[in-house]
Amino acid sequence: MSAITTHVLDTSRGRPAADLQIELHKKSGEDWKSVGAGITDANGRCNALLGEGHLAAGTYRLMFHAGMYFQAQRQESFYSDIPVVFEVRDERTHYHVPLLISPFGYSTYRGS
Secondary structure, three states: OOOEEEEEEEOOOOEEOOOOEEEEEEEEOOEEEEEEEEEOOOOOEEOOOOOOOOOOOEEEEEEEOHHHHHHHOOOOOOOOOEEEEEEEOOOOOOEEOOEEEEOOEEEEOOEO
């Protein structure tokens, strides 16, 4: 399992958000460097974002492509992409970042 994982739930449908594309970036100076990507499974989980890559302290961004997900559901939505930026301070810790989405809103938190 990756050191950074996520779980996406579609609260408008009351079920996991399957087949949602996600990118993982790490901040490098003023730029963002791609360090991984994935697609949520049938349970809305993505456990291989970083793959076998090394987790290093720094600022990371998960980019959830919500617009494409809702378009595939034939639903109008407001957010095309949802960036979630967070800090990794302890390289030995697992970071789980869940996302709750609907066509016109979202929330996130630090999971376990």
